[in-house]
Amino acid sequence: MHTVSAARRAEVVGALRRGTVPHGGLDLFAVGLARYESALDKALGGVTAGGADFKAVRGEYGSGKTFFVRWLGERAKRANFAVTEIQISETETPLHRLETVYRRLTERLTTATQPPSALREIVDNWFYSLEEDVLASGEADESDEEALNAAVTALLERRLSEVAAANPGFAAALRGYHRAQAEGEPATAEALIAWLGGQPNVAAAAKRYAGIKGDLDHFGALAALKGLLVLLRDCGHPGLVVVLDELETLQRARTDTREKGLNALRQLLDEIANRQFPGLYLVITGTPAFFDGPQGVQRLAPLAQRLATDFLPDPAHDNLYAAQIRLSGFDLDKLHELGVAVRELYADGADAPQRVRDRVDDGYLLGFAEAVAGELGGRVGIAPRLFLRKLVDVMDRVDQNPGFDPRLHYGLTVESRELTEVERGARVQRADSADEVELDL
Secondary structure (H helix, E strand, O other), rough: OOOOHHHHHHHHHHHHHHHHOOOOOOHHOOOOOOHHHHHHHHHHHHHHOOOOOOEEEEEOOOOOOHHHHHHHHHHHOOOOOEEEEEOOOOOEOOOOHHHHHHHHHOOOOOOOOOOOOOHHHHHHHHHHHHHHHHHHHHOOOOHHHHHHHHHHHHHHHHHHHHHHHHHHEEEHHHHHHHHHHHHOOHHHHHHHHHHHOOOOOOHHHHHHOOOOOOOOOHHHHHHHHHHHHHHHHHOOOOEEEEEEEEHHHHHHHHHHHHHHHHHHHHHHHHHHHHOOOOEEEEEEEOOOHHHHHHOOOHHHHHHHHHOOOOOOOHHHHHOOOOOOOOOOOOHHHHHHHHHHHHHHHHHHHOOHHHHHHHHOHHHHHHHHHHHHHHHHHOOOOOOOOHHHHHHHHHHHHHOOOOOOOHHHHOOOOOOHHHOOOOHHHOOOOOOOOOHHHHOOO
16 A cells, blocks of 8 residues: 655646646556566666666557656666656657757656756766775775875776777766866856756867867767766666657658658667667657558668567567567556546545545446546547546545535536647537538538
């Protein structure tokens, strides 16, 4: 049984009230994901041992891909992994611009104790761990600051020797950051952290101070990722989970952008297979059309081969160790189970918990789930977001008003403006008069 803090409960319920996926607390109402736990934990265990891996998550719009990857991220953070989630888009984060992908990665980098962006805290913790190693080895005394800094710099060079060979700038920026901290130059230190995070337009003076040139480019970003993995490992984080979400947007990109993006993904998978990123667990999400259709993965034969997975008619027989796993979405039983979990979470923090449980009982939840799914043309798989948003609204009214009985006083209404594009497309259209019927002449 979960013991949930008031703050954590408020964060989760607040997100559901807004119709969004919470950034935390997903284990409190995860439904139907237990079957994936063993395979995912085994993969994370392999990464912890110094390996690297990837997983492709496929599912239709509304099947819960974003929920799944955030749930996985929470699970990884409990194992002390760092986690980052990146939304791929043609204009803001094109997949083929790996320097931009790396910048988003560092901007959204989190750990179990640090919110985005955790980069500076990780760098500071890394230098602290180096100092601790130097002191433990007896190479320098804590009272001799100059000798300690020199020994830490030497250890830095040894730890980053492989990365420095591919991207000398990353090690130089870390060295410069350490010196700026020691010399009381906070502005320079901040600028060098920005450079390490892939930010463009870092002050030229800071780059001269560290002896680096230019910004991180496509290839420099891959070397910087290797460096980040080294920092995480030395700080006690066994690895990094990187989520590339909504890759299906590549299908709508310009032809040249799509081809470059698919090739960048193929390059990443090959680098992982060649153990170039020890400690990396890459997760990508997309629709079946992206993985199987002519405008997605199938356009690049080498990528299609790496992601090829056989799916049998019954999802219960899926191989969860395969390159792809599929999310089968919700049925009414799962939607009802989800409603029960959220009701209990809500009631535990309500002013009138028993009234919430009595008036939003299991029978009401089942009927409510059927009604919401009916508003979406019977497509239960895309109903959870709207179902939870409306359910929290009902429970708010019950909790605040002693005389409110949802069976008597609440009628489900759904307006087009509150729906996502997918929900709007699935909804059963109802016309109140002949004048509202649109004819395609």
